[in-house]
Amino acid sequence: MHISNDRYFRERQRHDLALRMIRHEARTCTIKSCTGLTEDRIRRLCKAWAIHVDASPVRRRGKSPRCVAFFTRNAHLLLESSCLTSVFAAFGLLRAPQDLQQEATSLEYGALFCAAFETHRQLSRTAGLTFEHAWFLLQQLNEGRMLQLTRCRHCHGQYLRDALNAVRCPTCRLKKVSRRRASRTRSSPPPLPKGEGRGEAAPLPQGEGLG
Secondary structure, three states, rough: OOHHHHHHHHHHHHHHHHHHHHHHOOOOOHHHHHHOOHHHHHHHHHHHHHHHHHHOOOOOOOOOOOOOOHHOHHHHHHHHHHHHHHHHHHHOOOOOOHHHHOOOOOOOHHHHHHHHHHHHHHHHHOOOOOOHHHHHHHHHHHHHEEEEEEEEOOOOOEEEEEEOOOOHHHHHHHHHHHHHHHHHHHOOOOOOOOOOOOOOOOOOOOOOOOO
């Protein structure tokens, strides 16, 4: 009876994690790698969930994200990726490769990843990174070849750095853009009164004429 109970709870964990990932629009292959469920069973769970919430779940098609440059292509995405990396570190998801060989397909690892992604969504005002992008980012960080956490020389904050393309700290970059805009605003001349600057004569005060 004890063995059968353990098997039941383990199967329930697989079921719950799969539904949790479906809500985050995870691809079938990603759900399969975390839960060990077959593709057919994942599709049935997806249909059952759609009936339950009376809405069709978003099923992303095509290949999973594979472009590392996506995370560093502009300052806003780089900042969000850096923040997500910090959340991964806080949840203990940045592991050594030998540790990942045992945990990459475990339910506990998948549940911990979902918790980290949900925390990031609550902290971030933007949603530029999808669940699949976050999963790919974690894989790249644990490989440690293309993306690495680096400390900024100016603000001493940590940010995500592409090993191929040297990128600057996104916080410093955004601050520089903000200062530049503020400087332009201060140096720009004040707006002209209505009717001036366009070849139109300004109205004379009442009671005055040309003589």
